[in-house]
Amino acid sequence: MSVRRFRVLGTVQGVGFRPFVYRTAVSLGLDGWVANVDGHVEGEVAGNLRAIDEFATRIRTEAPPLADVRLVGLSTAHAVPRQGFHVRRSAPGPVRAAPRDVPPDAAVCDACLRELYDPTDRRHRYPFINCTDCGPRATIIEGLPYDRVRTTMRRFPLCPACASEYVDPGNRRFHAEPVACPVCGPRLAWADQRGEDALRAAVKAIAGGGIVAVKGLGGYQLVCDADSHDAVSELRRRKRRPAKPFAVMVRDIETAAYLARVGGTERAVLTSPARPVTLLAGRGRHSLAPQVAPGVPRIGLFLPTTGLHHLLLAEVDRPLVVTSGNFSDEPIAIADDRAHRDLASVADGFLTHDRPIRARYDDSVVRIADRTRITVRRARGLAPAPLPLAVTVPLAGLGAQLKHTFTLAGDGRAYLGPHTGDLSDVATYDAFRRSFDDLKRLTGIEPKILAHDLHPGYLSTQWALDRHLRRIPVQHHHAHVAAVAAEHGVRGPFLGIAYDGLGPRGGRHPVGRRDPRRRSERLPPCGQVRDRAPARRRRGGTPPFRTALGHLLDAEALGTPRPSPGLVRRFTDLLDPAEVSAVRAMITRRVNCPRASSAGRLFDTAAALLGLADAVSYEGEAAVCLEAAAGTAHAVPLAHKIVRVGGLWVYDSTPTVADLLERRASGEPVPDLAAAFHLTLAHATSDLVARAVEEGAPRTVCLGGGCFVNGRLLVEVRRRLRAQGLRVLVGGEVPVGDGGISYGQAAVAAAQVAKER
The missing domain is CATH 3.30.70.100 (Alpha-Beta Plaits)
Incomplete structure (x- = not known):
């Protein structure tokens, strides 16, 4: 033996x-x-x-x-x-150098669903049904090793029937730590009603046009009838979210396919255990209220994640808006008392339960572009599953300011924490600090190095500066492309294209082994006229018309004549003369008007010139409107020019802006011009990359930055780069926007440490 x-x-x-x-x-x-x-x-x-x-x-x-x-x-x-x-009974054991994986939550499986709807089963209609293949994980774990006594389920002693399943090796609930039933497990509550009565009360409120706060897996969610014009409009008013699209939960994949275009890739993502919100092209034949996604042809759909969600959808029998239980830019509520206090002015009632939520996890969001999955927000169901990263010294990437995440890394893998939000909100900043400490404790990673953004105003940077650890600053756009390279295991040099809306250079192409010092191309800087109203900045940033004025009045002089005064007046005459005068003065005097290069702000300019976005209520709204207007229209590219400036190749956007104004004045349809803008930026990008490759740049190209959430831009750019015979990579598991910055920071820091050794 x-x-x-x-x-x-x-x-x-x-x-x-x-x-x-x-x-x-x-x-x-x-x-x-x-x-x-x-x-x-x-x-x-x-x-x-x-x-x-x-x-x-x-x-x-x-x-x-x-x-x-x-x-x-x-x-x-x-x-x-x-x-x-x-x-055997688990034991903590000695603390080891290897990090510990924390399993993400998983949507209820088919076997549990069959029991949920089986009248003869003892878990018939039990909202918290689960087994070893599904149910809460990351949101209930208090410590590792993973056993019931180290989860929030420890306060629910098993009844004899559940205990028998728990110790039966032939049962699929054998050592399923969240196992429970109506006798011994968590119970629903609505005011003074419990169980089925509570569920019926919530269903009645939703069916009657009300808004219900539902305690989900990773936090409270606000739920209403997605078909009701009045309910969705009222939710927008109460939540203070005027335009950003809502996610819609549907009963099954067939309903999703009726509302939107669902191909093989989309079906696989929608039905995966993560059940992320998936941005899909709507069919336009549905009964959803227009206010669900105003002016946007895409719908964020997802399938039920828990038995409770399945029961709600079955009883209401229509799609439901299911959005984060918070006000815009604030963290999702997880504590019962906090939820009742903060959401009292939003919800008409609370469908809650007595199982505590240990960790905050909002819903994940993904998008499919040409059969490629793009992660917009990595949260419930995806985080904190480990990601590959060549790292030997424990370290942390602390992320950006918006769409904040952090990353802990050690021993060859990284743990990208859940989406937090805008750190300028005090509650969000506190949530980041608590989440950082919790994940550090669970994974066993004690960072010796902190990688942070160069921006001194970011609270994540300030937090790093307050720690007595080695710090490695990482340029924002370098982190974007490094995240893509690290996810795909790129070891050698690569060419990075970073397009986003923030920082001094939002369109930049760093070249090399994650070395931020080598630069080859950029977009031209112009005056970024800031909005001095803090409330308006929080609701999405500077109004696009101000950005457009910056491009029209203060673009870098690259030898191309600016648009004629007559064309400029056709735009400025539509604006408040006092605003135009104020912006001119700010540009002339250089007051609150830094010069910056940003692909995102170029999108804002185009949207404003086409009359698609006068003001914005969330970051990236103008770009969303521009992509929506472009649709699938075919177009002739706008004028553009690539020039050499100080040894760098630069895309001169002045001809593009001038041509956009001229063709708009000639009566060309807005959709065609919106499509032309996307096509032009793709052509300009392809031309810049071609020049860089001719001069010896690597033939592996990494696309990073929030602008590549735009499916039209991503597909056009990738198609043209591939036509040059280049290897083109984009983030899949790691968010391409600022949600992936922390992973990129960790990758750059790990590469620097490896080089030093």
Whole structure:
């Protein structure tokens, strides 16, 4: 008889891995044991050596769907375990150098759904149904190893029936830590009503046009009838969210396909265990209220994540707006008392329950562009699953200011924390600090290095400066493209295209081994006329017409004549003369008017000149309107010019702006001009890259920055670069916008440390 000790690293806790190991060992006739130890799984097996080898192969290749096995190690053991195979009680064990994976939450599985709707099953209509293949994970874990006593479920003692399932190796709830039933588990509440009565009260409120705050997996959600014009409009008014599209939860994939275009890639994403909100092209034949996504042809759809969501949709029998339980720019509410206090002016009632939420996780958001998944927001269901990163020294990337995330990294992988929001909000800043400490404790990563943005005004930067650790500053756009390179495992030099809306150079092409000092091309700077009203800045930034005036009146002189005064007047005559005069004075005197290069602000300019966005209520709104106007229209590109300035190739956007004004004045349709703008920026990008490659730049191109959430721009740019024979990469798991900055910062810091060694 041979005896081997095994150790399995990866996402192997909270995913049904020990029951899987048990069944595998028993099927092969092996004796031994398995247990959660610290953040991994360990055990011993005894029996025929060939069976042990088969055992090792199976646990590596046939793991449960939510598991991610990175390493299976075998070593010789001498003590023969007792007869039979057993699941041992977990023990914390010694703290190890290897980080511990925290499993993300997973949507309710098909097997649990069948029980949910089976009148003969004891969990019939139980909202908190789950098993080893589904249910809450990251949002309830208080410590590792992952056992019930270290989750928020510890306050719910198992009833005899659930306890019997929990210890039965043949049951799919064997060691399912969130296991519960109507007898022993969490219960719904609505005012003084409980259980089914509470559910009925919530359904009645929603069906009657009300707004209900529902306690979800990672925080409270605001829910209303997506078909009701009045309900959606009232939700916008109360939530102070005038235009940003709402997400819509639908009952099944068939309903999603009726409302929007769902291809194979979209179907796979929608039905994945993460159940992210997926931005889809609407079919235009639905009954959804126009206020769900005003002026935008795309709909953010997602499928139910919990038994509670399934029951709500089944009872209301129509799509539901399901949005974060907060006011715009604030963190989603997770504590019951805080939710009742903060959302009292928004919700007509609260459908809550008595299971605490340990960690805040908003809904994830993704988009499909030409069969490529683009992550807009990495949160519930996706975070904090590990990502690859060549790092040996524990470190942290602290992210940006907007769409904030942080990253903890060590021992070859990184943990991108959940979406936080705008750090300028005090509550959001506090949420970041708590989430950072929690994930640090769970993963066991104690950073020795902090990577942060160069911007001294970012609160994440200021937080880093207050710590007594080594700090590595990383330029914002360098972090964007480094994130893409790191996700795809790029080891050698690459050419990066960073297009976003912030910072001194939002369109920039760094070249090299994640070296921020080499630059090849850029967009031309112009006056960025800031809005001095803090409230308006928080609602989306400077009005696009001010940005347009900056381009018209203060673009860098590159040898191209500015638009004629007559064309400029055609635009300025539509504006308040006092505003135009004030902006002219600000530009002339250089007051609150820094010169900057930004692809995002160029989008703002085009949207303003086409009359698509006079003001914005959320960051990126003008660009969203411009993409929506472009649709699938075919167009002739606008004029553009590539010039050499001080050794750099520069895209001169002045001819583009002038041509846009002239063609608008000639009566060319706005959709055609919006499409032409996208096409022009793609052509200019392709021309810049071609010149860089001719001069020796790498042939691997990484596209980063929030502008590449724009599907039309991404597809056009990628098509033209591929036509040059280039390898073109874009983020998939890591958000392409500022939500991926922290991962890019960590990648740059890791590369710098490796170079030093």
